[in-house]
Amino acid sequence: MKYKQKKLNKLAVRHSYLKSMASKSTLRKKEEGKTIIGSNGKVVGTVIKDTLHKRVNSSKHFLRKPPAIAFDKDCIEKAKKLGATKIMVHDIDTKKRFMANYKEFEESSIKLNRGFGEQLALPISMWSVLDPNQLALSLS
Numbered sequence: 001m002k003y004k005q006k007k008l009n010k011l012a013v014r015h016s017y018l019k020s021m022a023s024k025s026t027l028r029k030k031e032e033g034k035t036i037i038g039s040n041g042k043v044v045g046t047v048i049k050d051t052l053h054k055r056v057n058s059s060k061h062f063l064r065k066p067p068a069i070a071f072d073k074d075c076i077e078k079a080k081k082l083g084a085t086k087i088m089v090h091d092i093d094t095k096k097r098f099m100a101n102y103k104e105f106e107e108s109s110i111k112l113n114r115g116f117g118e119q120l121a122l123p124i125s126m127w128s129v130l131d132p133n134q135l136a137l138s139l140s
Contacts, residue, residue, distance in 0.1 A: 034082045036075050039117060044075045051086040052079040052102075058091045063112075063121055069098060070112060070121035076105070089127075098127040 033046035033053075045054035054071070056062070063070055069089055079087075080102065087105055089098040100122055109120040 036078050036082070038072055038075055044072065045079070047079050047082040047084050050083055051088050052076075052084040053088050053090065055090045055092055058093045058096075062091075062124070066110070066121070067124045068110065068121035069124065069127065070119040072116075073111075073118040073120055076120055095132050097130040098124075099130060100127050 033048045035046050036044045036052070038044040045052050047053075056069075062068070071087075085102045087100045087102060091098065104126065105120070105122050108126050109122045112119045112121050
């Protein structure tokens with residue numbers, strides 16, 4: 001019986017510790033970033049410092065013809081008002097990160113409207129790719 005009680009006490013302590021850590025990390029995230037909500041009411045991205053961050057699955061959300069990454073025009077304008085000077089797209093599928101300067105994005109983007117409202121798309125070739133696999137190889 002004592003063994004069971006000790007185990008339950010350990011689990012309770014761990015649960016409260018994890019719960020307190022989760023609340024601290026969410027508070028930190030809320031303080032750091034400014035959330036951008038799309039016209040559909042969903043979170044599109046977050047502006048942290050001077051960078052707009054967006055997490056997507058490339059298999060679903062990257063354009064195939066032309067190969068590009070697209071953003072809702074209103075969201076890009078909101079990010080600019082919040083002080084964004086760079087855009088970073090985090091690809092959940094490949095763990096790659098795509099980085100573009102905001103000014104280059106505005107100058108080189110293609111205007112599209114494929115039934116989801118007005119969008120701006122920057123061709124994949126114009127993005128700087130940060131691949132975690134390449135970083136690991138260069139460190140070894």
